Amino acid sequence: MAHDFDLIVIGGGSGGLAGAFRAAEYGARVALLEPDALGGTCVNAGCVPKKAMWLAAELAGRLRQAGTLGFATTGGALDWPAFIAHRQRYVENIHASYRRRLDGAGITVLPVRGQFVAPDCVEGDDGVRISAPHILIATGGRPFVPPLPGAELGGTSDDFFRWTQPPERVAVVGGGYIAVELAGVLQMLGCRVDLLVRGPRLLDHFDVELATQLAEDYRHLGIQLHFDTQVQALEQAKGGVRTVTSPALDRAVFDRVLFATGRRPNAAGLGLEQAGLQVNARGQIPVDAGHRTVVPGVYAVGDVTPDIALTPVAIATARRLMDRVFGAREVPPLALDLVPTVVFSHPPLGTIGLTEAQARAQFGDDVHVARAGFRPMLHALADSPLRSLFKLVCVGAERRVVGLHLLGEGADEILQGFAVAIRKGVTLDDLRDTVAIHPTSAEEIVLMR
Numbered sequence: 001m002a003h004d005f006d007l008i009v010i011g012g013g014s015g016g017l018a019g020a021f022r023a024a025e026y027g028a029r030v031a032l033l034e035p036d037a038l039g040g041t042c043v044n045a046g047c048v049p050k051k052a053m054w055l056a057a058e059l060a061g062r063l064r065q066a067g068t069l070g071f072a073t074t075g076g077a078l079d080w081p082a083f084i085a086h087r088q089r090y091v092e093n094i095h096a097s098y099r100r101r102l103d104g105a106g107i108t109v110l111p112v113r114g115q116f117v118a119p120d121c122v123e124g125d126d127g128v129r130i131s132a133p134h135i136l137i138a139t140g141g142r143p144f145v146p147p148l149p150g151a152e153l154g155g156t157s158d159d160f161f162r163w164t165q166p167p168e169r170v171a172v173v174g175g176g177y178i179a180v181e182l183a184g185v186l187q188m189l190g191c192r193v194d195l196l197v198r199g200p201r202l203l204d205h206f207d208v209e210l211a212t213q214l215a216e217d218y219r220h221l222g223i224q225l226h227f228d229t230q231v232q233a234l235e236q237a238k239g240g241v242r243t244v245t246s247p248a249l250d251r252a253v254f255d256r257v258l259f260a261t262g263r264r265p266n267a268a269g270l271g272l273e274q275a276g277l278q279v280n281a282r283g284q285i286p287v288d289a290g291h292r293t294v295v296p297g298v299y300a301v302g303d304v305t306p307d308i309a310l311t312p313v314a315i316a317t318a319r320r321l322m323d324r325v326f327g328a329r330e331v332p333p334l335a336l337d338l339v340p341t342v343v344f345s346h347p348p349l350g351t352i353g354l355t356e357a358q359a360r361a362q363f364g365d366d367v368h369v370a371r372a373g374f375r376p377m378l379h380a381l382a383d384s385p386l387r388s389l390f391k392l393v394c395v396g397a398e399r400r401v402v403g404l405h406l407l408g409e410g411a412d413e414i415l416q417g418f419a420v421a422i423r424k425g426v427t428l429d430d431l432r433d434t435v436a437i438h439p440t441s442a443e444e445i446v447l448m449r
């Protein structure tokens with residue numbers, strides 16, 4: 001049967017757009033289905049607007065520090081509507097840029113929600129069917145809200161990005177990336193934040209020493225941290241929403257409650273059974289290392305799969321996949337053991353590779369850890385107690401670096417270059433042989449003992 005297109009991409013977020021563009025570069029005829037705004041979670045309710053809020057929050061902190069250091073400032077209060085206008089203009093520019101690039105690449109964009117009617121055929125919610133020998137599922141995920149009594153009184157990160165005014169008192173539920181990032185931003189921008197974490201620590205999968213130092217830094221910023229605290233229900237209360245928790249909180253009424261309790265894949269409603277596909281126990285679409293599903297010609301990338309839920313991972317895997325399918329190139333799978341990532345906390349926390357605990361579990365006594373704890377110069381000048389902590393995890397007689405963990409100012413920008421070196425097998429001696437740049441935070445990495 002003649003197909004309408006060479007490739008149908010379901011979802012116009014990070015992975016879908018990257019796959020569509022790369023396939024079009026090889027001359028493929030591509031249709032992209034996206035019922036909402038182009039760019040998906042990252043551009044519209046994730047990385048981009050989040051980073052804008054983080055930058056505003058960092059500026060607010062800087063303005064307060066500037067006041068301490070003798071500058072005449074107004075204290076760093078933010079006019080939210082004015083800032084959000086700037087943020088959304090930036091987001092709209094990204095939409096316009098995508099639209100231009102899609103037109104330029106000759107990609108057919110259909111503003112519809114798609115579902116499979118056969119392994120090579122997708123129907124939009126306008127009833128129109130299109131077919132292709134290759135179909136890429138890149139439908140991402142959505143916030144998960146635990147099914148508690150009164151849960152509808154709370155919001156999620158999606159709601160946060162719709163706020164036009166800051167609340168005075170906020171409870172953030174969760175201890176992962178989004179909880180830590182939103183709690184930090186809101187506190188820095190002048191809200192009173194309580195962070196309700198069901199476990200004993202922040203950021204379960206990150207190095208425990210850094211997570212502990214971050215909790216300490218957050219306490220200094222004024223965030224109320226409640227560990228081992230289970231939210232059982234939300235109730236409407238006079239002047240706000242009451243959190244019913246175990247154990248009970250001293251102050252339990254908030255203007256807003258935000259659930260940052262994980263995300264779930266968008267796999268329901270895709271007609272997967274018509275394609276011959278099934279989801280795993282976590283609702284994700286299983287794929288092999290090449291991002292093929294069990295059905296020939298059907299692929300999946302990004303948050304709808306078990307991959308690490310990060311934009312650069314969705315982009316890199318989609319591009320490699322299209323290099324194989326349309327470029328007929330042998331491309332190795334992405335090395336998922338060395339993915340650098342940053343939590344945009346205050347200060348930021350960047351990490352790549354194994355934590356100390358993971359390295360010890362894998363290599364036993366053959367692990368060598370170097371660390372540097374210090375106050376960055378600006379914080380020392382302003383008499384702020386916020387501390388940085390950098391850790392290097394090395395293995396073997398040659399002390400090959402298998403993990404780098406950075407909490408502190410500039411960590412978000414410092415990590416990328418070291419990620420290249422670590423991928424290339426850098427050793428502790430290589431780092432020590434490198435001349436430091438003084439005075440910086442980054443020099444601590446080459447001076448570590």
Ligand SMILES: Cc1cc2nc3c(=O)[nH]c(=O)nc-3n(C[C@H](O)[C@H](O)[C@H](O)COP(=O)(O)OP(=O)(O)OC[C@H]3O[C@@H](n4cnc5c(N)ncnc54)[C@H](O)[C@@H]3O)c2cc1C
Pocket residue numbers: 010011012013014015016033034035036037039040041042043045046047048050112113114115138139140141157178266269270301302303304308309310311312314
């Ligand atoms: C608050 C927040 C902050 C984040 N910050 C970062 C960060 O700083 N750095 C980072 O790397 N990652 C970050 N992430 C994660 C990142 O946003 C995701 O990993 C990334 O967007 C996943 O890309 P994707 O293509 O899989 O899905 P998405 O970007 O979610 O795109 C999926 C698209 O598919 C569309 N869709 C769904 N169903 C259908 C259908 N049936 N038919 C057609 N279209 C459909 C959706 O409308 C959506 O546009 C953040 C996420 C959140 C929520």
Ligand SMILES: NC(=O)c1ccc[n+]([C@@H]2O[C@H](COP(=O)([O-])OP(=O)(O)OC[C@H]3O[C@@H](n4cnc5c(N)ncnc54)[C@H](O)[C@@H]3O)[C@@H](O)[C@H]2O)c1
Pocket residue numbers: 146173174175176177178179181197198199203204231260261262263308309310341342343344
């Ligand atoms: N800076 C970044 O790169 C960035 C930022 C945000 C999100 N992301 C990506 O998006 C993913 C999703 O982020 P996230 O923060 O939603 O998920 P997460 O998995 O990082 O954290 C979820 C948190 O919610 C808690 N939780 C789960 N169910 C709960 C319940 N019923 N009650 C109380 N707490 C509960 C977990 O213990 C955990 O602390 C991340 O894993 C990450 O891959 C990346």
